[in-house]
Amino acid sequence: MLLKELFLVSLAAIRANLLRSFLTTLGIIIGVGAVITMVALGEGAQQRVEEQIQRMGTDVLTIRPERARRGGVAQGDSRLFMSDAEALREELSAELTIAPQNSNRMQVSLLRWNTQEDVFGTWPELADIYDLTVEHGRFFNEAEVQGRRRVAVVGSGIPTELNTPAPLLVGRDIRIGSQAFEVVGVLAEKGEMGFIRPDDTVYVPASTAQYRLFGGQDRLQAILAKVNAGPDAMDRAFDLIDPILRREHRIPAGGDVDYEIGNPTDLLASFQETSQTFTFLLAGIAAVSLLVGGIGIMNIMLVSVTERTREIGVRKALGATRMNILFQFIAEALVLCVLGGVLGVLAGAGGARIASNLAAWETTVSPGAVVVALLFSAGIGLFFGIWPAQRAAKLDAIVALRYE
16 A cells, blocks of 8 residues: 555545544644644843853853852851952953952932932943943043043943933932932943843942941952953963952952852853753653553554444455554554644744743743654654554454454
């Protein structure tokens, strides 16, 4: 029997019991749709995090305070100081671009408009580290840091919050807390960068923030270090930073440090591993629906063999061989499962699109996941269709013709 004829006969058998065929393939449709949707959500989330980390810079190290531990017991407070950042900049300016980071959420106001935003105290080098582009005006300079000038650079979303066009905001005074600051620049739109939102942030000189906004304390939340030689020099950067901070913190060689140096590539690798594990787990749960659907396929094919016993007898009497009958019923099971797989792919892609539109989730329908889902559904049809097909092929022609 030709493949085309097998396909047409299979379609005719499916059309003869259309509702039953649809209900039979429902498990396949749900399983494939769930797999496609879950994988699309997982890959979309992974792609979004990768983009955010790329915006932060894969060649930027983040130094944060961490409590030193001895024998599992914390040894006092952990701190980073402005002097740490100054020492790193003084000794490693050729290899690293350094900027301190201190922030607090404060009220930012202009006339009768006000908003609560993150205020960052930092150095001009931050613009290079985070690749921030000034769209209107300029970034504050080192002289303004040394002079503790009350100047500010605002993210692209701040003018909207203050109901003032960005070009007109440059040169005006805004109030941060109770202090007046002159806006010298407005940044171009950047988008989210992990936990940082540059578009909704106000940047001021670190010295100004320290003495005018943050109560005179010289502790830092973090020190950012961009590797000037590119991502390949990250390991060398660790070796350069560690001895300087040990000296500043009076930590002997081999002693437990009270700071941590974070690498964004490590964070990305960790997230990718977690995301893949989570995606595989969800896909595995969804695959159970495929297994249940396969059992339904086998059940309905056994019923079909019983219902069409006389038809099988007639085909054998007209010269159909055992292999012809075997391939006919296997083809029917395959067509059922593949059609269910195609409908499941469409349902999964639609579900991913709906999730993207309603919940603003990032989704990416992977061609690889589509191919695997279709192959798996075809494999389910082949595996669960063999036994009913063998039963049909083994029927004796005379007995089948006498069957009522």
